[in-house]
C-alpha cells in the first residue's frame with residue numbers, strides 16, 4: 001500500500017499519477033481475487049463487522065416476514081451475504097425506538113454526546129482497514145480509495161463530536177425594560193436519513209454525525225446495494241456506547257421504508273443524498289407532515305479550462321474531478337469545457353493521463369478504476385455514449401465495455417461534444433469524460449449555467465480576476481485549480497435542483513436544530 005490517505009475526500013490522486021500502464025488481470029488472477037474477497041469476508045466476520053441484520057432499538061433484527069435480499073460484489077457478481085428485506089412495520093418500530101430514545105439523548109449533556117461520538121470515531125479509525133475492505137467488497141471502489149472514504153467518513157464524526165459542544169444560543173437586547181429575550185437552539189427530533197451506494201460510509205456519517213451531535217436520533221435507510229458498511233458502522237456505534245434507539249438501521253423495500261418515514265409525524269426531518277427525481281418525491285412527501293428536509297441531489301458539474309490555465313494542473317485536477325469513484329459521484333466533472341486555444345493540447349495530455357488509469361478489481365494492487373455499481377449503470381453510460389457519437393462526438397479513448405466483463409467500463413474520452421447531447425445535459429455517473437469547446441469567458445459561463453443542476457463546478461485558470469468572476473457561477477461548490485474539494489470542514493451542497501441545505505462544517509449543524517425564542521417577562525425588580 002503506497003498511497004498516503006489524506007484527510008481530504010477519498011483521494012485517488014497519487015494513485016492516478018503514479019500508474020504507467022493499463023493492466024487487465026489474467027483469468028488466474030481474477031480467480032485469485034475472488035478467493036481474496038472470500039478471505040476478506042471471513043476476516044470481517046471474525047471482527048464482528050459483517051452484520052446482516054437491521055438495528056432497531058438496540059436489537060439486531062431480521063425482517064418480520066423473514067424475507068431477505070442479496071448483497072453482491074459488483075466486481076465478480078458473487079453474493080456476499082443476504083440482509084433483511086424490511087418494510088413498513090420494521091420502519092415504524094425503528095421510528096418508535098428513535099422517538100423514545102430522543103427524550104433521553106436530547107437531554108444528555110453536549111459533553112457526553114461529544115464523548116460518545118469521539119469514541120465512535122476512534123473505533124471507525126481503528127477498523128479502517130476492515131471497513132475499507134467492506135466498501136470495496138460491496139461497492140467495488142479500489143481499496144485505497146475505499147480506505148480514503150473511511151478517513152473522510154470518520155472525519156465527519158470527529159468534526160461533529162467537537163461541534164456538539166458549540167451549539168450556542170443568543171441573548172437579544174430587549175426593547176422593553178422588564179423583559180429578557182433568549183434564543184435557544186434545540187434538536188429537531190427524529191431524523192430519517194436516506195443514503196446512497198456511492199459512499200456507503202461517508203454519506204451516513206455526514207448526516208448522522210451532526211444529527212447526534214445536536215441531540216437528534218436517527219433511522220438510517222442505506223442503499224440496498226451497499227447496506228453492509230452501514231451495518232458495520234452501526235455495530236461500531238453500539239460498541240462506542242451510543243444508547244439503544246439513538247441509531248437505527250432498516251433496509252429492504254425502499255418505497256415502503258420511505259413512505260413510513262414520510263408519513264410519521266414523529267419523524268421531524270428527512271435528509272437524503274441521491275437522485276433529483278427521488279429527492280423531489282421526498283420533498284413532496286414531506287409536505288404532508290411539514291418536515292424539515294435537506295437534499296443533496298444530482299449535479300452536472302462543468303469543469304472549465306481556460307487558455308491561461310497551467311496545463312499540468314488542469315489535467316491532474318480534471319482527472320481527479322472526473323474519475324474519482326469511477327465517475328460515480330454527484331460532484332464528478334460531467335462537462336469538460338475547454339477554451340479553443342488550449343483545446344487540442346488539453347485533449348491530448350488528458351487522454352494520455354486517462355489511458356494510464358488501471359482498471360480492475362478493487363482488491364488488486366495498483367487499480368484505480370473499479371467496476372460500475374450494476375448493469376443498469378453500464379447501460380446508462382452506453383446509451384449516453386451512443387447518443388453523443390451518433391450526433392458527432394469523436395471517440396478519443398475507450399467508449400466500450402472493458403475486457404474484464406461484468407460491469408467494468410473503459411475510461412473514456414469523447415471530443416467535439418456539444419451542449420445539446422444527452423451526456424452534456426444529464427449526469428453520466430460513469431468513467432466518461434466529454435470535452436466541449438468554447439471561445440469566450442461569457443460563452444463558458446453561459447454553457448456552465450445552462451442546466452437545472454448547481455452542485456459542483458471546477459475552473460482552471462491562472463487569472464485571479466477571472467477565477468473570482470467565474471466562481472460566482474450558479475453552483476454550491478467551486479474548485480479553482482483543484483479537482484478534489486470535499487472535506488468535513490467545508491459546507492457541501494447545491495443550488496437550483498441540486499438540493500437544499502448544507503452538510504459538513506459548522507453550517508451542517510443548522511440542519512438539525514430548531515431556533516427557539518424565549519421571552520422572560522415581568523423582570524422588573526420588586
Ligand code: SIN
Nearest residue numbers: 009273329330331486
Ligand atoms: C456524492 O457524490 O454525493 C458525495 C461526494 C462527496 O462527498 O465528495
